[in-house]
Amino acid sequence: MTGLYIVMxxxxRPIADSKYPGIKGLELTLFEKQIQFFNDNFSVVTMEQVVDAACxxxxxxxxxxxxxxxxxxIDHYQYVFPILQKYSMxxxxxxxxxxxxxxxxxxVNKIHFILACSKIEELMPKVMSMLNEYRDSGYNIESNKVLFDNLAVANRWDCKEVIFVKRLLQGYLEEDVRNEMVSRLFEDIVGESEKEFSEKLYLNKEQITEMKNAGMYFxxxxxxxxxxxKLPIEKMMKDIDNSMAFFDEILDxxxxxxxxxxxGYNNAVLDYAKKIGCKLGLGVEPGVANVKIGNAYALPRFDTNDFPPKSDRYMEYSNDNKLN
Ligand SMILES: [Zn+2]
Structure with missing residues (x-):
């Protein structure tokens, strides 16, 4: 078998000295240390090599x-791209x-910055009172206690209150209610214009093209x-089709x-991915990927925090792991 460590x-970015020191991410200095560690201990492969292994x-x-x-x-252009070029990765x-x-x-990003800019003890009452407000104005929303009992389960990275806010606002509530709640919280807590914030947060097409031309994979x-x-099948297919069409010149x-x-995938998503010509699919469960023919549509991925200098957790997963 061919074992592969995929890191997500x-x-x-430089987080500690930034405007948002509370954002959950990898400090830039630690990223370069990690890349050095990979350079010394692993063979960093290309996506084309992984597709060759799978197909x-x-x-x-x-x-x-x-x-x-x-x-x-935009971190990926500003900070990651130059370091990868330096190491020819x-x-x-x-x-x-x-x-x-x-x-x-x-x-999902508004929620990250809402969480980064507020203490969870202060955010929780705001979220709970908004839920009461929407419930009182006729939305069919379960009681705050039932919601909390169902959604608040700590995971590897976050406490149960943070998970509650994320799950509630990322998918549990009806789309119109959660969009409105997220926008109100973003305005109240982060307080920046969405358009300017977006330009500072994401890559633009020129940057993507430059990275692609330099050998990066998209x-x-x-x-x-x-x-x-969680989408109806038609909407799921449309969402994938739209992204294919938009990145037509960038995708290989x-x-x-x-x-x-x-x-988030299910059989319908996997079938559609195969139908449109995908060779591989990536998930978020940690584990060593067993890349072989006929087994490539739900490959596990480690988190950056599973490797030095953050931790040695990747070592708990053996090369024989059959998670995928
Ligand atoms: Zn994502």
Whole structure:
């Protein structure tokens, strides 16, 4: 078998000295240390090599490792790209097309900055009173206690209150209510204009083209960054089609890869990914990917925090892991 460590990154920036020191991401100095560690201990491979392994059975080198960067942050151009070039490594980038197409900020990112700019003890009462308000004005929303009991479960990175806010606002409530709640909280707590914030947060098409021309890989991450497995099938297909169409010149159709937002996939999503010609699909469960023919549409990925200098957690997963 061909084992592969896939590493997932989101924000990579100088965080401590920034305007948003509370944002959850990787400090730039630690990123370069991590890249140095990979350079010393792993063989960083290209996405094209992984597709070859999955489609043609071509073996990957020992300790193969793939670098993936989600969500189209400008960090990936400003900070990541120069470091990858310095080490002659390829990064694979997955940009939800809506962030480049429209000058808006995805709800998932607004939620990150709402959380970064407020104490959770202060945010919780605001969220709870908004829920009461929408419930009183006729929306069918369960009681705050039932919502909290159902949604508040701590995970590897966040306490239960943070998970509650994320799950509630990223998908649990009806779309119109949660969009409105997120916008109100963003305005109240972050207080920046959405258009200017969007320009400072995301890659633009020129930057993407420059990175692509320098050998970086770009794949699919949907249009609106939906949980694809929770959408009606038509809407799921449309979301993927829109992102394909928008990045037509950037995507490599012979080596097409889909990265499911939030790791959300089901059989319908997998079938559609195969139908449109995807060769691989990436999830978010940690584990060593077993890349072989017929087993490439739900590859596990480690988080950057699973590797030095943050931790040694990747070592808890053996090369024989069959999670995928
Ligand atoms: Zn994403």
């Amino acid at each position: 990154y989101h924000y990579v 043609r059975g071509i073996e990957l080198p020992e300790n193969a490792l793939l670098l993936t960067f989600d969500d189209g942050y 390829q990064g694979s980038f997955f940009v939800p097309s809506a962030v480049v197409k429209y000058g808006k900020v995805l709800d 794949g699919l991450h949907g249009e609106e960054h939906y949980w694809l497995n 159709k012979d080596n097409l890869v889909i990265n499911y937002p939030y790791g």
